Amino acid sequence: xxxxxxxxxxxxxxxxxxxxxxxxxxxxxxxxxxxxxxxxxxxxxxxxxxxxxxxxxxxxxxxxxxxxxxxxxxxxxxxxxxxxxxxxxxxxxxxxxxxxxxxxxxxxxxxxxxxxxxxxxxxxxxxxxxxxxxxxxxxxxxxxxxxxxxxxxxxxxxxxxxxxxxxxxxxxxxxxxxxxxxxxxxxxxxxxxxxxxxxxxxxxxxxxxxxxxxxxxxxxxxxxxxxxxxxxxxxxxxxxxxxxxxxxxxxxxxxxxxxxxxxxxxxxxxxxxxxxxxxxxxxxxxxxxxxxxxxxxxxxxxxxxxxxxxxxxxxxxxxxxxxxxxxxxxxxxxxxxxxxxxxxxxxxxxxxxxxxxxxxxxxxxxxxxxxxxxxxxxxxxxxxxxxxxxxxxxxxxxxxxxxxxxxxxxxxxxxxxxxxxxxxxxxxxxxxxxxxxxxxxxxxxxxxxxxxxxxxxxxxxxxxxxxxxxxxxxxxxxxxxxxx
Amino acid sequence: xxxxxxxxxxxxxxxxxxxxxxxxxxxxxxxxxxxxxxxxxxxxxxxxxxxxxxxxxxxxxxxxxxxxxxxxxxxxxxxxxxxxxxxxxxxxxxxxxxxxxxxxxxxxxxxxxxxxxxxxxxxxxxxxxxxxxxxxxxxxxxxxxxxxxxxxxxxxxxxxxxxxxxxxxxxxxxxxxxxxxxxxxxxxxxxxxxxxxxxxxxxxxxxxxxxxxxxxxxxxxxxxxxxxxxxxxxxxxxxxxxxxxxxxxxxxxxxxxxxxxxxxxxxxxxxxxxxxxxxxxxxxxxxxxxxxxxxxxxxxxxxxxxxxxxxxxxxxxxxxxxxxxxxxxxxxxxxxxxxxxxxxxxxxxxxxxxxxxxxxxxxxxxxxxxxxxxxxxxxxxxxxxxxxxxxxxxxxxxxxxxxxxxxxxxxxxxxxxxxxxxxxxxxxxxxxxxxxxxxxxxxxxxxxxxxxxxxxxxxxxxxxxxxxxxxxxxxxxxxxxxxxx
Numbered sequence: 001x002x003x004x005x006x007x008x009x010x011x012x013x014x015x016x017x018x019x020x021x022x023x024x025x026x027x028x029x030x031x032x033x034x035x036x037x038x039x040x041x042x043x044x045x046x047x048x049x050x051x052x053x054x055x056x057x058x059x060x061x062x063x064x065x066x067x068x069x070x071x072x073x074x075x076x077x078x079x080x081x082x083x084x085x086x087x088x089x090x091x092x093x094x095x096x097x098x099x100x101x102x103x104x105x106x107x108x109x110x111x112x113x114x115x116x117x118x119x120x121x122x123x124x125x126x127x128x129x130x131x132x133x134x135x136x137x138x139x140x141x142x143x144x145x146x147x148x149x150x151x152x153x154x155x156x157x158x159x160x161x162x163x164x165x166x167x168x169x170x171x172x173x174x175x176x177x178x179x180x181x182x183x184x185x186x187x188x189x190x191x192x193x194x195x196x197x198x199x200x201x202x203x204x205x206x207x208x209x210x211x212x213x214x215x216x217x218x219x220x221x222x223x224x225x226x227x228x229x230x231x232x233x234x235x236x237x238x239x240x241x242x243x244x245x246x247x248x249x250x251x252x253x254x255x256x257x258x259x260x261x262x263x264x265x266x267x268x269x270x271x272x273x274x275x276x277x278x279x280x281x282x283x284x285x286x287x288x289x290x291x292x293x294x295x296x297x298x299x300x301x302x303x304x305x306x307x308x309x310x311x312x313x314x315x316x317x318x319x320x321x322x323x324x325x326x327x328x329x330x331x332x333x334x335x336x337x338x339x340x341x342x343x344x345x346x347x348x349x350x351x352x353x354x355x356x357x358x359x360x361x362x363x364x365x366x367x368x369x370x371x372x373x374x375x376x377x378x379x380x381x382x383x384x385x386x387x388x389x390x391x392x393x394x395x396x397x398x399x400x401x402x403x404x405x406x407x408x409x410x411x412x413x414x415x416x417x418x419x420x421x422x423x424x425x426x427x428x429x430x431x432x433x434x435x436x437x438x439x440x441x442x443x444x445x446x447x448x449x450x451x452x453x454x455x456x457x458x459x460x461x462x463x464x465x466x467x468x469x470x471x472x473x474x475x476x477x478x479x480x481x482x483x484x
Numbered sequence: 485x486x487x488x489x490x491x492x493x494x495x496x497x498x499x500x501x502x503x504x505x506x507x508x509x510x511x512x513x514x515x516x517x518x519x520x521x522x523x524x525x526x527x528x529x530x531x532x533x534x535x536x537x538x539x540x541x542x543x544x545x546x547x548x549x550x551x552x553x554x555x556x557x558x559x560x561x562x563x564x565x566x567x568x569x570x571x572x573x574x575x576x577x578x579x580x581x582x583x584x585x586x587x588x589x590x591x592x593x594x595x596x597x598x599x600x601x602x603x604x605x606x607x608x609x610x611x612x613x614x615x616x617x618x619x620x621x622x623x624x625x626x627x628x629x630x631x632x633x634x635x636x637x638x639x640x641x642x643x644x645x646x647x648x649x650x651x652x653x654x655x656x657x658x659x660x661x662x663x664x665x666x667x668x669x670x671x672x673x674x675x676x677x678x679x680x681x682x683x684x685x686x687x688x689x690x691x692x693x694x695x696x697x698x699x700x701x702x703x704x705x706x707x708x709x710x711x712x713x714x715x716x717x718x719x720x721x722x723x724x725x726x727x728x729x730x731x732x733x734x735x736x737x738x739x740x741x742x743x744x745x746x747x748x749x750x751x752x753x754x755x756x757x758x759x760x761x762x763x764x765x766x767x768x769x770x771x772x773x774x775x776x777x778x779x780x781x782x783x784x785x786x787x788x789x790x791x792x793x794x795x796x797x798x799x800x801x802x803x804x805x806x807x808x809x810x811x812x813x814x815x816x817x818x819x820x821x822x823x824x825x826x827x828x829x830x831x832x833x834x835x836x837x838x839x840x841x842x843x844x845x846x847x848x849x850x851x852x853x854x855x856x857x858x859x860x861x862x863x864x865x866x867x868x869x870x871x872x873x874x875x876x877x878x879x880x881x882x883x884x885x886x887x888x889x890x891x892x893x894x895x896x897x898x899x900x901x902x903x904x905x906x907x908x909x910x911x912x913x914x915x916x917x918x919x920x921x922x923x924x925x926x927x928x929x930x931x932x933x934x935x936x937x938x939x940x941x942x943x944x945x946x947x948x949x950x951x952x953x954x955x956x957x958x959x960x961x962x963x964x965x966x967x968x969x
Binding site for chain 1: 604770775
């Protein structure tokens with residue numbers, strides 16, 4: 001790694017400082033910083049030629065940073081920093097922390113994240129796009145100023161790779177599904193207007209339209225937004241490259257929206273034309289024909305069932321709450337229409353829907369249509385999903401498929417004890433896990449965790465022996481806590 | 485022990501699972517096998533359903549006769565509107581309907597209207613359901629405008645729907661004897677019972693200057709006026725049928741039914757059509773092939789798709805994704821074998837692309853393939869790292885993969901892991917026996933040639949730097965492939 005160091009502790013600067021003239025010090029330091037920035041900026045490109053060349057790092061301290069952040073030198077600092085793999089600013093004041101963050105935020109136009117645990121980090125946390133505060137021994141000021149609060153620095157990995165990624169996927173799914181279901185529902189009415197002489201007669205009853213988004217299709221999408229996981233948390237950390245899918249906005253771009261919209265249009269065509277063309281001659285067992293409200297109830301039933309089934313198709317992980325909410329929504333629709341059709345009071349505005357569903361459900365036409373229309377509508381979606389997963393899979397789908405046979409990590413730990421035959425290894429680890437557990441060694445400092453210093457080292461396969469002072473610290477902590 | 489159990493039980497409560505995002509879930513993965521199975525299943529279900537439905541539809545016998553043009557006498561054909569409006573001309577008409585297939589009782593008589601927009605917004609709105617129940621006692625009939633009152637007296641039933649009541653009548657005669665038509669029970673029972681009052685009588689109906697349709701007998705309560713009830717159930721489409729009555733006798737083949745009808749209703753001012761329909765009924769309803777055809781279409785297309793996917797599955801057999809590599813911490817690679825190991829598809833996670841011809845990425849690919857080969861063939865002196873370090877660390881590399889293909893027994897050895905040094909030796913034995921290493925080398929050379937071909941296929945350039953760098957790239961690939969350390 002090649003380090004570019006801009007320090008204010010050089011001999012030349014000390015010499016000028018000893019002379020004591022403030023203006024001269026300021027001018028000299030500015031000249032020095034400018035010269036060094038220029039020099040490093042010229043030197044940096046030659047390291048880019050070879051892909052296996054050393055990584056670049058910039059180290060700058062607070063005094064020089066004060067001059068480097070002036071408008072004339074700011075651009076050079078930014079360019080140089082963006083070319084480096086890491087930039088270390090030491091001895092900076094809180095204001096400078098915020099200034100550096102703003103510089104990157106506005107200059108590089110990237111999403112910035114800042115994380116800190118003390119009161120001096122508050123301005124930096126607020127300057128960045130996403131501010132993360134660590135709650136701990138240094139107090140709660142950082143937490144109160146932040147967007148997200150975590151307890152340990154190492155939880156940042158989980159926050160980004162697991163929860164951040166899931167959150168992006170869930171958000172995309174919820175928003176897309178919302179637009180899709182309303183599009184399918186509304187376009188069905190749109191096709192109806194062609195058959196009404198463009199008079200604007202509504203296809204559905206007023207109550208159906210009002211309650212569609214409130215009761216019949218609302219809860220399942222909330223459940224998806226809460227629980228959907230494309231891959232488990234341990235796999236998310238194992239394949240951090242999957243985070244790039246969010247960075248490149250792969251799930252909510254124009255192509256995705258256009259595809260969902262096309263399928264919504266196709267489904268609305270199926271809903272309207274299948275139902276209306278097949279009901280033009282359908283009648284109940286006594287020859288009586290259907291009217292407008294019977295046809296629209298039939299179509300609405302198909303819409304509700306299809307839209308809920310489509311939700312199940314787009315889930316990556318299905319908990320029992322999904323089944324409950326999807327089944328529940330469909331059942332609520334039937335309960336509602338039974339009650340709505342069965343009751344006619346003096347206060348109804350119109351009695352169009354009286355007894356409609358009972359007559360409908362006494363015909364076999366209803367059941368054949370209810371079997372056919374959702375399947376025909378979802379046929380296109382299913383085909384698209386199958387082909388996309390097979391020939392053009394997303395990265396997370398590849399990971400899903402390669403790990404689909406892995407045992408669930410959420411298996412109850414007791415289940416192993418009930419197995420009759422344990423291999424000697426399993427029996428041994430079982431015994432170990434049943435020993436009394438030690439009290440947690442976390443001391444509450446943000447950057448502290450047992451074995452932290454070797455965490456990243458182990459990622460690269462290197463073994464780093466613990467430092468002597470750390471061993472001593474742990475030993476002292478152990479004696480403090482009383483074993484049970 | 486107690487704290488352990490407590491901790492375990494706390495970990496299993498639903499609230500803990502919810503907050504820790506670890507609810508038990510099933511994670512369905514749509515593999516090609518499932519796609520094919522589901523399409524097959526759909527085909528198997530829908531084709532019989534469709535055929536049964538089609539058969540039901542073909543069982544229905546239907547006779548349709550359009551009479552509105554032919555029932556106007558020749559002399560008045562130029563101006564049908566004034567003909568139909570003239571009350572002094574008798575509107576009787578005789579039509580002949582020939583039965584082409586045996587029709588079993590009950591035979592339903594429908595009148596069909598085309599281009600008649602009963603679903604127009606102003607029309608659908610123009611009724612008062614409360615007045616139908618309460619009669620003149622109910623006063624808020626503003627929704628019935630403009631047919632609300634006449635000469636300051638309320639109209640019962642008000643509204644455009646009632647005002648435009650269909651009033652053609654039909655009589656059926658077969659072989660001189662009149663066929664009895666049952667005109668009772670043609671409206672929905674719920675309408676008769678609950679929507680139209682039993683004590684409400686028509687009042688001041690069709691008394692205005694503009695006659696819209698039929699008149700109603702003021703002695704019969706609304707709940708028994710079945711024609712009105714049938715008419716007031718507005719239909720969904722501009723072309724609709726409504727039930728007129730039932731014939732309770734069978735009709736044989738080649739019977740000729742004479743229909744004496746009165747052509748009262750005016751559909752001429754807006755270009756509508758009137759038709760008379762005699763139809764039997766099946767368990768599914770009337771004669772409509774649409775459901776049957778749709779079911780058969782869905783079933784057939786599912787089966788076709790299943791067959792297409794099966795062929796694709798055989799041709800591009802995608803066995804389980806084999807392994808993931810880490811290339812010097814650059815990017816994670818997953819090898820997806822397509823139709824055998826020689827045609828692998830390299831997918832780089834995080835870049836959103838799969839490569840089978842991108843030159844610079846294949847460069848790295850062939851480079852690390854050679855790396856793996858050298859791990860086996862080189863010595864620690866020339867390599868700089870311990871030879872066989874890959875296999876000792878349990879990393880499965882390309883030569884082992886090729887060996888696994890030839891010797892399935894090697895797979896079980898590898899699954900046992902390489903902790904046991906005996907396994908390592910067994911694996912090495914298999915490796916030297918087969919051509920695994922040779923094939924790895926061949927694969928690397930093949931990819932290097934692909935790279936060179938790709939570079940050559942770039943368009944010609946006169947810039948010296950460009951040609952120089954291209955030549956450098958080609959040389960680089962050669963060096964990478966033929967290196968010994």
